[in-house]
Structure formats: structure tokens, C-alpha cells
Amino acid sequence: MTYRLGLTGSIGMGKSTTAAMFAAAGLPVWDADTAVHRLYAAGGLAVTPIREICPEATASGNVSRETLKRSIADDPSLLAKLEAITHPLVAADRAAFLAQTSTDIAVLDIPLLFEKSSQHEFHATLLVTAPPDLQRQRVLQRPGMTEQHFQTLLSRQMPDAQKRSLATHIVETLDLFATEAYVKSLIAHIRARHA
Structure with missing residues (x-):
């Protein structure tokens, strides 16, 4: 049986970098955001149902995330309709990934893991976190990011302190080398306890 580690963290906490460290260590990593991109791309399973609820968000056979963001x-009220379409498709994509995975540990990168109360679907969870000032600095360096959009994203996410209380494991991403050492240590810990 594959040990399922749910990886999560708010925007700007270093989650993608940490997920890449697990991949570099040889573990398969499934990414919810990447799954959504596949579903929204030309020929993706979400394109037709989204066209039905928000025609202006689909062009050239794919979903424009920017147009969708403006429409929401x-x-x-469009957000709930969008989630009703997207979430089951993402869950099916994740299930297909797990069905094809034969390694001892799989990492599943899910930004809203705790917000959607999905933590019980995993053997353990890892919260990737950083101090608020560092988080803000990282996010505002992204192309096209504004303070207002950052605050909107934060308002949709559970506060870090609450996530900490729910997480099995926590890593603060202050330093790349320390984070990488933590990832390797966690892999060894899981393998030692669940071999």
C-alpha cells in the first residue's frame, strides 16, 4: 500500500519548492493546480461544463483562468458552481494518479487540503509555512500580483495557526538547505515507521 502524504500551505509559503524537493528525492508528486490546468486546457474535461455556466471564460477550446477570475x-455565486464542476474532476485525477502509483510513498500537493477537510484521506499531512512578512514578500514578487489580490487569496484560506493545529508535520521554509534536510528526514522517518 502506498503511504499518502498530503502537502499543503498557503500562497507564498514555499509549497511548490518543497514539493519539488520530494520529487527530486524520487517520490511521485501529484499537484492539484497542475491537474486543474490539464482540466482547463483544450480537450480538458472541465471545458465544456464551464462553457455552460460561464461562456465568456472559454475561448480557443480552453478555459481562461483570468476571465474566470474576473467573472467570479x-x-x-459562480464560485460554488465552478467548484461543483472542478472538484469531482480533480478528485478523479488524483485517484487515477494513486491507482498508477506503485511506490512506497506518494506526495499529493493540495493547496486547500484543510479548507476542504480532506486531511482524513491521507496517512499524514505536511504543512509548509513561513512567517507572514516573508509570505507577503514572496507573493508580491510574483508577476501581476497586487496587494488586493493577495488579500483576496488569503481571505479564502484558513489562517496558518489553525492549519498548524491540524497538520501532522510542519516545516518552516526559511532556508532552502534546512527545508531540503527536513524533507529527506521526513522521508526516512516515514519509511522507518511504515516499511
């Missing part, structure tokens, strides 16, 4: 800002 104009009509917040």
Missing part, C-alpha cells in the same frame, strides 16, 4: 469577482 463580478458574480461570487
Whole structure:
């Protein structure tokens, strides 16, 4: 049986970098955001149902995330409809990944793991975190990011302190070398306890 480690963290905490460290260590990593990109791309399973609820967000056979974001800002009720389409498709993509995985540990990178109360689907969870000032600095360095959009994203996420209380493991991403050492140590710990 594959040990399922749920990886999560708020925007700007270093989650993607940490996920890449697990991949570099040889573990298969499934990424929820990448799955959504596949679903929204031309031929993706979410394109047709999204066209039905938000035609302006689909063009050239794919979903424009920017247009979708603006449409949700104009009509917040659209978010629940979008989630009703996307979440089951993402869950099916994750299940297919796990069905094809034969390694001892798989990492599943899920930004809203605790917000959607999905932690019980995993053997353990790892919260990737950083101090608020570092988080803000990292996020505002991203192309096209504004303070307002950052605050909107934060408002949709559970506070870090609450996530800490739910997580099995926690890593602060202050230093790349320390984070990488933590990742290797955690892999060894899981293998030692669940071999």
C-alpha cells in the first residue's frame, strides 16, 4: 500500500519548492493546480461544463483562468458552481494518479487540503509555512500580483495557526538547505515507521 502524504500551505509559503524537493528525492508528486490546468486546457474535461455556466471564460477550446477570475469577482455565486464542476474532476485525477502509483510513498500537493477537510484521506499531512512578512514578500514578487489580490487569496484560506493545529508535520521554509534536510528526514522517518 502506498503511504499518502498530503502537502499543503498557503500562497507564498514555499509549497511548490518543497514539493519539488520530494520529487527530486524520487517520490511521485501529484499537484492539484497542475491537474486543474490539464482540466482547463483544450480537450480538458472541465471545458465544456464551464462553457455552460460561464461562456465568456472559454475561448480557443480552453478555459481562461483570468476571465474566470474576473467573472467570479463580478458574480461570487459562480464560485460554488465552478467548484461543483472542478472538484469531482480533480478528485478523479488524483485517484487515477494513486491507482498508477506503485511506490512506497506518494506526495499529493493540495493547496486547500484543510479548507476542504480532506486531511482524513491521507496517512499524514505536511504543512509548509513561513512567517507572514516573508509570505507577503514572496507573493508580491510574483508577476501581476497586487496587494488586493493577495488579500483576496488569503481571505479564502484558513489562517496558518489553525492549519498548524491540524497538520501532522510542519516545516518552516526559511532556508532552502534546512527545508531540503527536513524533507529527506521526513522521508526516512516515514519509511522507518511504515516499511
